[in-house]
Amino acid sequence: MSATAPVIAIIGGGQLGRMLALAGIPLGYRFRFLDPAPDCPAAAVGEVVVGAYDDEAAIEHLVRDAVAVTYEFENVPVKSALAAATRGRIAPSPRSLAIAQDRIAEKDFFRACGVPVQPYAAVSNDAELEKALERVGVPGVLKTRQLGYDGKGQCVIRNESALGPAFASLGRVPCIYEAFVPFEREVSIVATRAASGAFVAHPVCRNEHVGGILRVTVAADPDITVELARDGERHVRTIAERLGHIGTLAVEFFVVAGSLVANEMAPRVHNSGHWTIEGAVTSQFENHIRAVAGLPLGDPSVRGAAAMVNLIGEEPPLEDLLRIGGVHVHRYGKLPRAGRKLGHVTVVGREYDDLLPALDTLRTLTGVSAGAARRH
Ligand code: AMP
Numbered sequence: 001m002s003a004t005a006p007v008i009a010i011i012g013g014g015q016l017g018r019m020l021a022l023a024g025i026p027l028g029y030r031f032r033f034l035d036p037a038p039d040c041p042a043a044a045v046g047e048v049v050v051g052a053y054d055d056e057a058a059i060e061h062l063v064r065d066a067v068a069v070t071y072e073f074e075n076v077p078v079k080s081a082l083a084a085a086t087r088g089r090i091a092p093s094p095r096s097l098a099i100a101q102d103r104i105a106e107k108d109f110f111r112a113c114g115v116p117v118q119p120y121a122a123v124s125n126d127a128e129l130e131k132a133l134e135r136v137g138v139p140g141v142l143k144t145r146q147l148g149y150d151g152k153g154q155c156v157i158r159n160e161s162a163l164g165p166a167f168a169s170l171g172r173v174p175c176i177y178e179a180f181v182p183f184e185r186e187v188s189i190v191a192t193r194a195a196s197g198a199f200v201a202h203p204v205c206r207n208e209h210v211g212g213i214l215r216v217t218v219a220a221d222p223d224i225t226v227e228l229a230r231d232g233e234r235h236v237r238t239i240a241e242r243l244g245h246i247g248t249l250a251v252e253f254f255v256v257a258g259s260l261v262a263n264e265m266a267p268r269v270h271n272s273g274h275w276t277i278e279g280a281v282t283s284q285f286e287n288h289i290r291a292v293a294g295l296p297l298g299d300p301s302v303r304g305a306a307a308m309v310n311l312i313g314e315e316p317p318l319e320d321l322l323r324i325g326g327v328h329v330h331r332y333g334k335l336p337r338a339g340r341k342l343g344h345v346t347v348v349g350r351e352y353d354d355l356l357p358a359l360d361t362l363r364t365l366t367g368v369s370a371g372a373a374r375r376h
Pocket residue numbers: 140141148149150151152178179180181182183186209212213252263264374375
């Protein structure tokens with residue numbers, strides 16, 4: 001890549017940064033990342049400015065000649081996003097980041113957009129804890145308002161007496177207490193909005209989580225009705241428009257009695273959109289790069305059907321994965337650790353049924369049985 005190629009700067013050098021670069025390099029961009037770890041997953045595909053996410057000098061260095069600045073995880077300090085924004089354009093805007101970082105602000109925002117949410121209440125002291133219990137009842141889920149991800153920082157509350165101890169176990173930090181949703185399934189929509197207002201959405205994905213961590217995503221699942229897809233896309237479009245979002249975003253929903261209840265959003269590319277690399281005409285990563293660089297967006301349609309299985313904690317032998325017909329293996333170059341996302345595998349087929357043999361083998365290799373995927 002020529003040293004004169006335009007630079008896109010990314011706050012964060014994890015696997016999402018790596019896959020953003022893998023999508024943007026063919027378009028003629030170079031990538032620079034800010035990350036505290038010099039050997040982060042994105043180091044394989046661009047220059048790494050080693051520094052803390054709130055290190056202003058490092059941010060200055062990161063964005064110096066960049067044509068666009070973006071981020072790849074939602075816990076980027078808003079202060080850093082604002083600092084980057086004063087030196088050039090940053091997308092998505094710090095507003096998308098601020099709302100997504102606080103579960104109460106996020107639910108309030110969904111409600112203001114007319115997107116259904118379950119009952120919830122803020123909890124920051126014992127008096128609010130009592131009030132939250134009155135309003136929401138049991139069962140419920142107590143979650144930290146900030147810095148929660150992959151099911152971390154949350155407790156399911158099955159009887160009233162458990163709420164106080166759960167609040168103490170979370171360190172009495174500001175929390176949200178929300179009704180437990182007896183969902184039939186979990187779905188997400190990954191979409192991209194351009195500065196021009198153009199909006200494209202990938203098809204609704206069905207997701208399976210175990211212990212709060214995404215394990216399997218299926219795109220174009222036959223169980224997703226046309227009405228559900230239409231409602232979901234309308235909700236995500238409203239959210240993106242009201243945020244003035246530029247770039248890719250994902251909204252996760254529960255399906256209850258055939259209707260959608262919004263759980264949370266991510267103002268970035270999302271794990272449930274990894275299948276789009278091989279399974280969509282244009283991937284979530286390429287569309288994010290196109291949006292932040294001010295280019296036209298690409299077609300988000302699925303090419304037939306696709307599914308993705310995460311490699312969590314440990315990776316099956318590469319040979320075993322590659323023996324499965326038609327798979328695409330993505331390894332992030334991370335050291336194994338319990339609960340860590342180390343890679344993912346995508347399978348694509350003409351229709352849903354074509355995916356099932358490969359999906360079965362992948363479930364066996366990664367220890368996720370069909371139907372066993374649930375929250376807690
Ligand atoms: P979150 O960090 O909010 O995405 O939660 C991680 C996972 O926990 C979700 O994908 C669900 O499987 C489960 N979960 C979170 N909140 C609730 C809830 N209110 N009711 C039922 N399950 C939930």
